[in-house]
Amino acid sequence: EDKVVQSPLSLVVHEGDTVTLNCSYEVTNFRSLLWYKQEKKAPTFLFMLTSSGIEKKSGRLSSILDKKELFSILNITATQTGDSAVYLCAVVDNYGQNFVFGPGTRLSVLP
Amino acid sequence: DAGITQSPRYKITETGRQVTLMCHQTWSHSYMFWYRQDLGHGLRLIYYSAAADITDKGEVPDGYVVSRSKTENFPLTLESATRSQTSVYFCASFPLVGGENTGELFFGEGSRLTVL
Numbered sequence: 001e002d003k004v005v006q007s008p009l010s011l012v013v014h015e016g017d018t019v020t021l022n023c024s025y026e027v028t029n030f031r032s033l034l035w036y037k038q039e040k041k042a043p044t045f046l047f048m049l050t051s052s053g054i055e056k057k058s059g060r061l062s063s064i065l066d067k068k069e070l071f072s073i074l075n076i077t078a079t080q081t082g083d084s085a086v087y088l089c090a091v092v093d094n095y096g097q098n099f100v101f102g103p104g105t106r107l108s109v110l111p
Numbered sequence: 112d113a114g115i116t117q118s119p120r121y122k123i124t125e126t127g128r129q130v131t132l133m134c135h136q137t138w139s140h141s142y143m144f145w146y147r148q149d150l151g152h153g154l155r156l157i158y159y160s161a162a163a164d165i166t167d168k169g170e171v172p173d174g175y176v177v178s179r180s181k182t183e184n185f186p187l188t189l190e191s192a193t194r195s196q197t198s199v200y201f202c203a204s205f206p207l208v209g210g211e212n213t214g215e216l217f218f219g220e221g222s223r224l225t226v227l
Contacts (some may be wrong), residue, residue: 004153034215034216036216041220041221042201042218042219042220042221043154043201043216043218044218045215045216048215088153088154090154090216097142097159097161098156099144099156099216100156100170101146101153101154101155102153103151103152103153104153
């Protein structure tokens with residue numbers, strides 16, 4: 001059974017801190033790993049990772065995948081209160097239609 | 112407006128009642144999904160559909176029924192609601208571009224269902 005584990009489940013930091021969120025997975029026929037940010041409503045897409053060692057970057061957010069060790073990290077530098085959200089990790093199998101989500105990491109950034 | 116819309120956004124019902132949550136997308140995306148989101152479980156797949164008239168079970172399908180007679184609509188029905196079905200339900204879709212999953216799931220705003 002495909003499985004995604006995220007850690008920590010909850011994290012409280014202060015503005016300006018750097019955080020690292022972890023995602024490990026077990027999936028048959030891995031195709032890609034995705035990160036989403038969920039504030040009060042629907043999740044919004046951040047990154048899709050398919051290859052090991054290639055960092056994806058968007059502003060203060062970056063992510064990398066290790067397909068050998070079956071994990072990914074999401075880094076947020078110089079955190080802001082607007083980064084407060086639940087960050088979801090999902091993996092997709094080779095059929096491209098089975099998105100398995102982890103439980104999410106709830107990040108709270110205090111002013 | 113283009114996008115994916117869910118209705119109702121909030122619903123309170125009683126145990127044993129039938130409830131239908133509607134999902135409508137204007138992009139003509141091939142794939143559509145229903146997820147439920149509960150604390151500690153993240154998003155769990157209930158059902159998905161690859162195209163009109165093609166549906167398949169996800170991780171937690173028991174107690175739910177779906178249909179997809181038109182590409183743009185994917186209603187989810189709870190035939191006899193139970194308290195354990197109290198949850199936030201998200202509909203999502205994505206297109207296939209050249210046979211490839213682009214990676215981005217587009218989500219509706221969610222439907223919060225409370226079963227008393």
